[in-house]
Amino acid sequence: MRLTANKIAGILRQHGYRLTPQRHAVLKAIASSQDCVNPAEICTRVRQEYPTIGMATIYRSIKMLADLSLVCRVNPDSRSRNYLMRRSMSHHHHLVCSQCGRTIDFTHCDLSQLEKRLTRETGFIIEGHILEIYGRCPECCAASPVPNPR
Amino acid sequence: MRLTANKIAGILRQHGYRLTPQRHAVLKAIASSQDCVNPAEICTRVRQEYPTIGMATIYRSIKMLADLSLVCRVNPDSRSRNYLMRRSMSHHHHLVCSQCGRTIDFTHCDLSQLEKRLTRETGFIIEGHILEIYGRCPECCAASPVPNPR
DNA sequence: GTGTAAATGATATTAATTCTCAGTTAGGGT
DNA sequence: ACCCTAACTGAGAATTAATATCATTTACAC
CATH class of the missing domain: 3.30.1490.190 (Ferric-uptake regulator, C-terminal dimerisarion domain)
Structure with missing residues (x-):
């Protein structure tokens, strides 16, 4: 099963999460990257389109995506956490x-x-x-x- | 090749490290555990026999042991780092x-x-x-x- | 023994993440 | 289209893990 933006929105709603513009931006930032990104990198990317987003929201969005198994954690040895959008379920x-x-x-x-x-x-x-x-x-x-x- | 206390002392010296009582205590704390231990747990154990040891020394000892491949890092997903004495080289x-x-x-x-x-x-x-x-x-x-x- | 580079411990610092809380908002119900 | 309310957000504080600094101490080669 391949993941599309629509499917992801549906998955969020199914689990009682709201699809806020912040979450959408975080999702896009991770999805648009071929390599794995850490929270600071996600923040930089997201702020290009959503400059007022706070770090707490970034972390909360990542946690939500991880709980739903929509992102994978990669490269566990590094100091900060690296995430990657799941390309396949x-x-x-x-x-x-x-x-x-x-x-x-x-x-x-x-x-x-x-x-x-x-x-x-x-x-x-x-x-x-x-x-x-x-x-x-x-x-x-x-x-x-x-x-x-x- | 199996690791013994003597061999470990030799390995340290070969690499120009001194065998201090602190290092010995850290080594023992990790080696005496069947499961993996994180720095805080190592500290608790070491202070039973060496109460004045500082956290910095614990971290430095762990780093040295890791550089020498004498300990393995395990369970990379957890928040703090977990180490395990190598039982085989x-x-x-x-x-x-x-x-x-x-x-x-x-x-x-x-x-x-x-x-x-x-x-x-x-x-x-x-x-x-x-x-x-x-x-x-x-x-x-x-x-x-x-x-x-x- | 002596000298010296390496090691230690106390403390400060950095970095990553989580918590708190007052204000805002998505989205179901009307 | 407008409420309502639980969910969400952002700012900043707090926590936690790990590293850096530096004066003092010590292992060990000579």
């Missing part, structure tokens, strides 16, 4: 460029064999997994042969 | 109980096929991956059949 993971932050979705992580093995060996009931693969995108490889790790 | 991942925090190491994540496919399809040069599997350990399953997600 199905199970997927991210391939993240460690230099420019560009992300690509991928499916078929194929961990079910591994999870079965772990259940057998440890008795854990598996609930889920975090998987993120990082590397350098073709553009960054072409731009500088010597990587500049962040 | 080889490539491995963690199976974490979402209820009690107990962790089990596992190897053979077998992502090389996936990574090859992604390189072929996207042109990314893969540098590494984050993988963490979570579930409920046998003890927690036995204790309460209805999970209590955190």
